[in-house]
Each structure stands twice: as structure tokens, then as C-alpha cells.
Amino acid sequence: MDFRVHFKRKRKRLLNLNKLEAFPICEYKGVFNGLAVEVVNTEQATIAALYDNGGYGKGSLSRGDPNSGNPAETLLLGLEEACLLAYFVEKLQISDQAGNQMSWTVFVQTALEYDPQFIYKLAAYLYLKSKNWIVKSGIKFGGDFLIYKQGPMHFHASFLVIVQSPSEETSSHFVAKNLKGVQRVAETSDKDVLLLSVKTTLDFNPLLATRETLASLAIEETVIRRFNYTFFVQSKQKQ
Secondary structure, eight states: OOOOOOOOBOSSOOSOGGGOOSSOSSOEEEEEOSSSEEEOOOSSOOHHHHHHTTOOOEETTSSSSSOSOOTTOOEEEOHHHHHHHHHTSOOEEEEOTTSOBOOHHHHHHHHHHHOTTHHHHHHHHHHHHHTTOEEEEOGGGTSSEEEESSOTTTBOOSEEEEEEOGGGGGOHHIIIIIHHHHHHHHHHTTOEEEEEEEEOOTTOOGGGOOTTGGGGOEEEEEEEOOOOHHHHHHHHHHO
């Protein structure tokens, strides 16, 4: 059976799509509040531009893009996207709540305290960004990420992404039970499930991970889709 990615365009879309950039062109400052990295507006850089250029974060007072009109609204970045902007693109400076700038090592260790699977999710996030996907949180659908073509302002999500760490690969319980439940949720909103399995080397230690050692991790893709016999027959008849 041939696999085709669903790209379902939204009715409302921006007219200046070609003017948007994949990465921010201004520098931002953010504070790690324990759950996310909070970014505020400055004279040179607005949080709306950061959301529009690459689809990063969500408005603290809005459902998605920061459009509440409240000048006190901030942009909340997920740990993975904040890490990309700060330590790979170098357009974000992250500080703790005491005002101390966080280095790569400090940020990674702090993020691992909040989410022990952070390094594996970061590897999956970087992999998806390298494929030109716009990546958003998938928590409301029971997954790790949602991925979009050109962003949620233009298209509905094509995939609900599940990141499988090396420790989870030995557990058939996750694949047999949890994955079926996630697949059901994804189907109700016309999405497929993309399972990303992270493969590590024997000496890989998440606590000692660097930007260089992340390159040693391999990502294996598996698309989970229930076989639809009626659709299969109809598609073959059209050929």
C-alpha cells in the first residue's frame, strides 16, 4: 500500500507566506521558569515575530499565536525549541529566575530534572526540524509533538509524533497498548502517528550529552496507520 502524507490546508492563511523566515533574525532573552522558557517583547524583537518565523512557542494569554493584545503577554517556549534557539541558532539567551545566564550544561541538566527523556526528545526535535517540519507540542493529543507543513496558521497537523527512548524499546507494553490508544486519538483529528525511535551508542550518557555527541544518535521512523480496506480498493480502482 502506497503511503502519502496528508497536507490539509486551513481556510484562513497568511498572504505574505514567502516573507517568513525559518529561524528568527533578531536576538531574544528568555527566563527558564521551571516548565518553559518565557520570552518577553523588546524594542528590537517582538514575540509575534518569533512565533511567525518558525512557529516557535505559544502565547501565555492565547491559544496559539500571541494575539491577545495584552502588552504583558509573553511567549512560552518548550524546552526543545528553546534549546535549539539558544545553543544551535544562537538567537536566544536563557537565564534562570535569579538572572544567571544558563550554559548548555546547566540547561540540559536542569531540563533532565524536569523531563528525564529530554535529550531523546531534543534529538527527535532536531531531526524533525532538519526535515523542514514546523514542530509544536503534542501533549493535548497524548503525544510528544505535532508536526505541520508551513505551520499551524496554514495547515492542520500531518502527524502526531511519539518519541521512543532506548529504555522503552524493551517494553512491548508501550507499543501494544499505549500506541493503539494514541492512534485512535490521532485518527479522530485526521492525523497519522509517527513513531521516532532513538538509537544510542553503548557509552552514551544523557547527563554528559553535548551538541557533538547528539550527532551520534540515530532516529528510526515508523508510520503507524490502520489499514483501511475500502480506501485501498477505491484508490486501486482509480489507478
